[in-house]
Amino acid sequence: MIDLRSDTVTKPTTAMREASYKALVGDDVYGEDPTVNKLEEKAAELTGKEAALFVPSGTQGNQIAVLTHCQLGNEVILEENAHIYLYEGAAMSAFAGVQPRPLKGIRGALNPEDVRNAVRPDDLHFPETGLICLENTHNKAGGAIIPLENMKAIHEIGQEHMVPIHLDGARLFNAAVASGIPVKEWSSYVDTVQFCLSKGLGAPVGSMIAGSKEFIRQARKWRKRLGGGMRQVGVIAAPGLIALTEMVDRLAEDHEHAKMLADGIKNIKGLEVENEVETNIILINVERIGHTADSYLEALKKEGILGVAFGEKTIRFVTNFGVMKKDIEQVLERMQKLVL
Numbered sequence: 001m002i003d004l005r006s007d008t009v010t011k012p013t014t015a016m017r018e019a020s021y022k023a024l025v026g027d028d029v030y031g032e033d034p035t036v037n038k039l040e041e042k043a044a045e046l047t048g049k050e051a052a053l054f055v056p057s058g059t060q061g062n063q064i065a066v067l068t069h070c071q072l073g074n075e076v077i078l079e080e081n082a083h084i085y086l087y088e089g090a091a092m093s094a095f096a097g098v099q100p101r102p103l104k105g106i107r108g109a110l111n112p113e114d115v116r117n118a119v120r121p122d123d124l125h126f127p128e129t130g131l132i133c134l135e136n137t138h139n140k141a142g143g144a145i146i147p148l149e150n151m152k153a154i155h156e157i158g159q160e161h162m163v164p165i166h167l168d169g170a171r172l173f174n175a176a177v178a179s180g181i182p183v184k185e186w187s188s189y190v191d192t193v194q195f196c197l198s199k200g201l202g203a204p205v206g207s208m209i210a211g212s213k214e215f216i217r218q219a220r221k222w223r224k225r226l227g228g229g230m231r232q233v234g235v236i237a238a239p240g241l242i243a244l245t246e247m248v249d250r251l252a253e254d255h256e257h258a259k260m261l262a263d264g265i266k267n268i269k270g271l272e273v274e275n276e277v278e279t280n281i282i283l284i285n286v287e288r289i290g291h292t293a294d295s296y297l298e299a300l301k302k303e304g305i306l307g308v309a310f311g312e313k314t315i316r317f318v319t320n321f322g323v324m325k326k327d328i329e330q331v332l333e334r335m336q337k338l339v340l
């Protein structure tokens, strides 16, 4: 099986498994796990924030950010196809008691003037705007990189209106590697950032949230309230350190494979690549070959290829370090056969 469903399917490397085995551990509820402490320091250093916190998933990282930034009854400005809006089970309403304010984006990027106009004025009828959420790279937009200028402009609006900004940076390292702009620079235009260790970086579990010391102190408390206080967590934090020290630069290979796959698909009659492939995600429209996303995925599965549906007529492929160049060649050969 060539698994292109997501970069979440990556399995830990041998180095990660060895690091787990050898990890120095302690009780993290008492702050005594040296490995996760090191990982949190590393994440703070890479993002240029004062502190960071290890969390078991990107979703929990995003939701702890909402819980920590917002009060009950706040409104959260976000892009209408953001993961935090589409794929997190309305957690921000269920747990934090806030209402999302979805805005239309272009390839995931919000128009700064739309953001400015969406910030609520002080009025007895209105909720206060508690947070602005950005996502980079943008999953639904096909791993699109939100331009730095756009983030800078929205940062200024946040500062002007004293509304904090959270970045869902699940694939922020993909944006950094593809653009050559360091993670620290991207992070300088937001108050808090969540990034995944468990996606392209290949760790088996976990994400990091980074922000001010005070923010992380409160976020740690929210994680504990959610039952996320962990004990000898170094066992799963150690692979995260390998992810950050050994697996970042190789993301360029995933991007190269994605471009190779997209270029090959463009030569297959009837298939249409929907997105400009900047990182590791490819969106393919299958309508012209008379398929729905589901029927095409079924046909692909019979050929030993896995993808996911990303709409009625669109499938998504995500390259990852389990997929080599020879796999990409195989996928193209088998997809070509499917349309003959």
Ligand SMILES: Cc1ncc(COP(=O)(O)O)c(CN[C@H](C(=O)O)[C@H](C)O)c1O
Residues within 6 Å of the ligand: 005, 006, 007, 008, 056, 057, 058, 059, 060, 083, 084, 087, 135, 137, 138, 139, 168, 170, 171, 196, 198, 207
């Ligand atoms: C932008 C972004 N932010 C947050 C998350 C949540 O991360 P996890 O909770 O899965 O660790 C994801 C996961 N994305 C997963 C995937 O792409 O296969 C699915 C859709 O949930 C994400 O793409």
